[in-house]
Amino acid sequence: MSAPMLLRERAPAKVNLTLHVRGRRADGYHELDSLVAFAGCAADLLTLAPGPGLSLAVSGPFGDAAGPDDDNLVIRAARSAAERVEGLALGAFTLVKRVPVAAGLGGGSADAAAALRLLAQANGLSPDDPRLVDAAAATGSDVPACLRSRAARMEGRGERLTEVKLDPQPAVLMNPLRPVGTAEVFRALGLAPGETFVPPGPAGAAPGDPEAEIARGRNDLEAAAVRIAPEIGAGLVLLASQHGCRGVRMSGSGATVFGLFSTAQEARRAARALSAAAPGWWVRSTMLR
Numbered sequence: 001m002s003a004p005m006l007l008r009e010r011a012p013a014k015v016n017l018t019l020h021v022r023g024r025r026a027d028g029y030h031e032l033d034s035l036v037a038f039a040g041c042a043a044d045l046l047t048l049a050p051g052p053g054l055s056l057a058v059s060g061p062f063g064d065a066a067g068p069d070d071d072n073l074v075i076r077a078a079r080s081a082a083e084r085v086e087g088l089a090l091g092a093f094t095l096v097k098r099v100p101v102a103a104g105l106g107g108g109s110a111d112a113a114a115a116l117r118l119l120a121q122a123n124g125l126s127p128d129d130p131r132l133v134d135a136a137a138a139t140g141s142d143v144p145a146c147l148r149s150r151a152a153r154m155e156g157r158g159e160r161l162t163e164v165k166l167d168p169q170p171a172v173l174m175n176p177l178r179p180v181g182t183a184e185v186f187r188a189l190g191l192a193p194g195e196t197f198v199p200p201g202p203a204g205a206a207p208g209d210p211e212a213e214i215a216r217g218r219n220d221l222e223a224a225a226v227r228i229a230p231e232i233g234a235g236l237v238l239l240a241s242q243h244g245c246r247g248v249r250m251s252g253s254g255a256t257v258f259g260l261f262s263t264a265q266e267a268r269r270a271a272r273a274l275s276a277a278a279p280g281w282w283v284r285s286t287m288l289r
């Protein structure tokens with residue numbers, strides 16, 4: 001008797017090392033230019049037992065916050081793939097939700113992307129299959145980048161991706177466990193459809209050298225998000241005060257903030273100090289790549 005097949009995938013959190021808003025398109029979405037990387041030590045876990053039907057069981061510290069299972073991005077991605085690939089075998093998913101929800105870490109997008117990778121494996125498809133890439137884009141703006149889960153430049157709404165050679169970045173992630181809605185933050189920028197975004201301050205570095213781009217870049221959603229959740233500002237100050245911190249910024253639409261460090265040891269030490277200094281916050285040291 002053989003055991004039923006169980007496939008596993010990690011769904012690493014996404015961090016926007018830079019996030020530049022170009023403007024608002026006629027369709028209401030914002031045109032972006034963002035360097036994204038992925039966190040080794042902050043990830044959800046997915047399994048798939050291929051078989052008839054489609055189901056999802058969610059557990060883990062943030063399982064309740066992910067919303068009803070039928071609405072979960074895992075199910076939405078699977079349905080989206082099934083619409084595009086005739087005869088696609090689905091099955092029973094489990095999700096252990098360890099990344100905070102509505103946190104600017106693309107947790108739901110990472111889960112959707114991991115579900116597509118599992119379906120690719122179960123059906124003998126490449127995760128780069130254009131039908132799966134199309135299903136990813138239809139599920140959410142961050143899902144195509146999460147499908148690859150490697151450092152990249154993300155342009156447009158997230159559908160244009162270019163690989164970026166990035167040295168692994170020791171980092172600390174901090175989140176106050178206050179959900180911040182992505183749509184609300186974009187709305188707070190106050191751009192009309194068709195309007196160009198004028199960044200405050202100097203332009204960032206030209207594309208080519210990721211280190212310079214990160215050092216001189218911005219997150220154009222940061223000011224709007226701080227108005228909605230002022231604790232983001234407190235998190236940035238706390239992170240910046242840590243020994244060895246090279247720079248701090250918010251990820252995505254917040255409220256997660258990150259600090260970059262020169263060594264993994266400094267990042268781990270800072271994470272220990274911050275866990276004590278900011279009780280109630282989610283704090284992780286990780287390597288971004």
Ligand SMILES: C[C@](O)(CO)[C@H](O)COP(=O)(O)OP(=O)(O)OC[C@H]1O[C@@H](n2ccc(N)nc2=O)[C@H](O)[C@@H]1O
Pocket residue numbers: 016019028029030031032034104106109139140141142143156157158182183186252253
């Ligand atoms: C902020 C980022 O996380 C940066 O990586 C993404 O742009 C957001 O990605 P996401 O969470 O997958 O977002 P989606 O689910 O596609 O969009 C949520 C909502 O955010 C707004 N939105 C999102 C992306 C974008 N480029 N412009 C927007 O205006 C829209 O109101 C949209 O209805």
Ligand SMILES: Nc1ncnc2c1ncn2[C@@H]1O[C@H](COP(=O)(O)OP(=O)(O)OP(=O)(O)O)[C@@H](O)[C@H]1O
Pocket residue numbers: 065066067071072073074100101102103104105106107108109111112142180182251252253254
């Ligand atoms: N698997 C999932 N994990 C997390 N949230 C999910 C999931 N499925 C659906 N959702 C819903 O999606 C919304 C956004 O959650 P998510 O954690 O992806 O946001 P985020 O980290 O702010 O994303 P971004 O960085 O793309 O702005 C939540 O309101 C949540 O209810």
